[in-house]
Amino acid sequence: MLSNACKYAIRALIYLATRMNDGVKVSIRELSAEIDSPEPFTAKIMQSLSKQEIISSVKGPHGGFYIDEKQAEIRLIEIVKAIDGTQVLTGCGLGLKNCSETHPCPIHSEFSAIRDGFSHLLNEKTIQELAIELIAGHSKVKN
Amino acid sequence: MLSNACKYAIRALIYLATRMNDGVKVSIRELSAEIDSPEPFTAKIMQSLSKQEIISSVKGPHGGFYIDEKQAEIRLIEIVKAIDGTQVLTGCGLGLKNCSETHPCPIHSEFSAIRDGFSHLLNEKTIQELAIELIAGHSKVKN
């Protein structure tokens, strides 16, 4: 469904949001430990998101990654678009070049409904609200 | 969602089902042309399905691939299991090692519902019923 990179990214951002108000930046080492992800690979992903201004970072001692209030309000779909693109949101379930009502594959009507349901989920959820659930202990981002 | 190999396989099997009763086997050349897929790669996939007895084949002149009445009754989920395995049916949407109610990721409840909806679709649809729709011109397996 989503690439590993994208899954790590979402978990990382939700975790960062839980640390938003403690005034401490999170190092890549701590972050990857907290979400059970490979450290250098996660670093690459964070760098890309930082360049796209989806997260913030500062170098040097006591530096690290963090997100601000504005960034905590983004929805999952923005992260997915930034990393995996839109194919997962619009592509045909059986790999036809274009998905459309006028040239439907054999499972078009059922699949497009499911795919649109997934899009809706990504569209609704903000990082912040998922972080609140994580803080409350109702969910996990670590194995 | 599904691998390319699996998408080609499903399209190929639905096409084969439309040719079930004409008594002619379908060569890999014709098959890949009819479903717009790379010929040698499709051959590999068909070989694997043939070995797993999901389709049938005969070598030699007038040989090719075909499916019999029994094989036309299989459901999409059998093809998916044969090629991609069960991860797409049971895996966590955010990549946690195990998906469960007791250790849920932040989108577990919504995602598992969507994933189960997809499983349900794969579980319901038989090759044969999708072939009937294809014959009627209500769907396409070619771009």
Next chain:
DNA sequence: AGAATAAAAGACATGTTTATCTTAATTTAT
């Protein structure tokens, strides 16, 4: 029997994703 046809099998090649390593740049603290 021999020739032709077509799948089966296995080796090979390419591309993409995932992952790691090394060096550079930046910031902070002393």
Next chain:
DNA sequence: ATAAATTAAGATAAACATGTCTTTTATTCT
């Protein structure tokens, strides 16, 4: 200023998926 910490960037590597090519085997037709 200097040293230490930490991200940024780029090169490299490993794994996997995708795609192709070549040889072998089985079948059919003449």
